Amino acid sequence: MRNRTILIVDDEPRSREGMKKILGVWAAGKYEILTASHAAAALEILESTPVELMITDIRMPEVSGLMLVSQMKQRNIERQPSVILISGHAQFEYAQQAIHLSVVDYLLKPVSREKLIASVENALKEGEEREHIVSMRKIADPQLMAVKTEEAAYSDPVRQAMDYVELHLEEAVSLQDVAAEVHLNASYLSSLFKEQCQMNFSEYVARRKLQKAKELLLKTNLPIQEIASRTGYQTVKYFNKLFKEYEGxxxxxxRSMRNGMEAHVQ
Incomplete structure (x- = not known):
């Protein structure tokens, strides 16, 4: 796997190399630290390399750090990095523009090692959270989301049934098991669930298990057989059949398509 990347943009060599040295020691090989001395070079890197975090000085000749961030957001860059702005001047208008551009942090020179590292760690954490949200939106099941939105209005037995499914995603879940758990007749629970959720209980279970499977497919390198097992399916053949039925x-x-890989996985 590639190293994740932090980009430092500063026209002052001493400042640029100083930050690179500090972050190089801190990263201990987990991040590649790239540098650029001006905005044009930074944009070239951003368009060719996925960057998690960009740290840029505001006052640079020709194109300022603020203008760089603005241009970056306007371009069709696949991954928009989190941004930390650095300035030698505590000007209110800079801070205002930074907020408008959704910059994570605004630091004043000279920046201490401790402040720089703390700011970088916070920015990377925010970036990971944002990436997680984007990832979840991409794989979200619209029908499950609709059910979740209305959950507060459902009766106690239906909510309890949904909670039971959530706690037993790694097992085979039957209507009879859930009905016994909520102390209702299985037939009655089935009717109640369909009436309130607008889908059969078995369909809800399948969709929720497949949602979990999609998360595992994208976030892990687990074999398909292991993912089938972790979502309560005893045979990978049936898991494949059900997955294809719902996802096409x-x-x-x-996994291949979502991860942007060309190799076809049988």
Missing amino acids: MSPGRY
């Missing part, structure tokens, strides 16, 4: 493709193909 095999689990391997889904």
